[in-house]
Amino acid sequence: MDLEDNLLMMPGPVPVPPRVLRAMAKPMINHRGAQFSEIYDDCRRILADVFKTENDIFVLSGSGTASMEAAVGCIADKNDRIISIENGKFGERFKDLASRYGSVVPLEFEWGNSVDLDLIEAQLKEGAKAVTMVHNETSTGILNPAEQVGKLAKKYGALFIMDGVTSLGGDNVFVDDWGVDVAVVGSQKCIGAPPGLSMLSVSEAAFDAMEKENLPYYLDLKACKKSADKEKTQTPYTPAIPLFYALQESLHIVEEEGMDARIKRHCTGAAAVRAAMDAMGIEMFPQLDEYSAYSNTVSAMKAPEGMDSETLKKEMMKAGITIAGGQAHLKGKIFRIGSMANVSYRDILSTLQQVEIVFKKSGVVSELGPATEAAIEVLDK
Known part of the structure; x- marks a missing residue:
């Protein structure tokens, strides 16, 4: 076939429109020059509307899992209590990621079943630095209550790290209104671009919580912010330029549709x-x-x-x-x-x-x- x-x-991955595929055929440019800076700024501008946030937005040359690891890896230290909610395969992945960096409290529900907000609140009462959850669990086709979990996290002083990999760009997500400190989306899902990039928004509270001595090297979100805040917006390390071309074109399609x-x-x-x-x-x-x-x-x-x-x-x-x-x-x-x-x-x-x-x-x-x-x-x- x-x-x-x-x-x-x-x-x-999803079907990629011909205009997006054609965009990837553009010539290489200087990733430290004005042309790349304009592309990155344009992507972040449109993504702010997708995320519904005023928080910092970054694009990583890595799949959604890379941004999930960046979020947890920069925030969680080995003794930090991290509540990880699981009711599907990707909640399980978030839990496994968090266990590499912090002291995980797993809240495991049968795959495909709803989460228990009372149980989540009971664990938050015990104290936690952060809570992780998948908003749209594609392994089981369920949309989890991100807004309610975000409010509970704020009530008990915990950060809310949300996998929005398959909801951002295709469903209602209000990062700021829901109190999401780190939200993650993948390029190959509702955004409609090829695989290989992920985008995340990071709140001031999340940056303030990055206190550990050794942050991840390639996935250092503080390094992302330092580079993005330069006069010419940059990434800390060499970006996948053809994928940025594709992302920009995909986001233009998103903007045109509304x-x-x-x-x-x-x-x-x-x-x-x-x-x-x-x-x-x-x-x-x-x-x-x-x-x-x-x-x-x-x-x-x-x-x-x-x-x-x-x-x-x-x-x-x-x-x-x-x-x-x-x-x-x-x-x-x-x-x-x-x-x-x-x-x-x-x-x-x-x-x-x-x-x-x-x-x-x-x-x-x-x-x-x-x-x-x-x-x-x-x-x-």
Whole structure:
């Protein structure tokens, strides 16, 4: 199969528009010169609207995990109490990262279930330097209560470090209003750029808390600030210039669409997926409460009885559509469909039609059409 004909409908990397790909072909420039400074400043300007923050914003030449490690590695020392909330694969990753640097208090919930705010508050009462949480847990398709956790962290004097890797740029995120001290996003998710960059916002309180003697070297956020505050905005070390070209072009697309319209498009696309699944009797995987919600950038569903989700993935791939399965102990048990970044309504309908075809051939559904019609009804609104 020609890769150019493959439709990526997974929770990142996402399809990259031709204008973004073309941007990466620009000539190399001096990363200490005025041209790069203008690119970096332009990216940070648009990102301030994506993050809804007045905090410092930096771009690291590394994936979202690099920025997660920068946040924890600069703030946490070995004796610092760090509360790590986990209800999915990426919450687990945040917990593991934090354990490399601080004294972690793991708050582990069943993957796909909501978090317990009372339990989080009880641990915060015991004292903590920071609390980490994934806002949009793509491994299970659940949107966690970042606003409530941010308020609890502030109530008890803890920093709030939030993985917004798959929500920023595709869903409502209000970094300043929610009291997020460090927020992280990846380039290859809702921003719609190629993998390899991550962006993070850092509050004054977070900088004040960076008291440890030896900060990480390459991921030193104080070094990032020192370089960014120069007359010509820079990064402390050599940046991935072609990826900065791509990021700038992707952010121009975000700006042209407008954040409100972009968020609405993501929400509508995910709602169409859920409507189609309901029409086929396919159960959503997340178990919600009053503070959690279904993700608006990736939908996670239980595999139908009698069909392993890995089989569904293979059948979809034969048709040129890539969806995602479950991770770790959820492999084979759930499947996931992304609706983020530049994925169009046509892409979503094509994917849902093919899922319906696979299910019809496998005897999961008895007829073709109801799922697609249900999705169209949502998209037409």
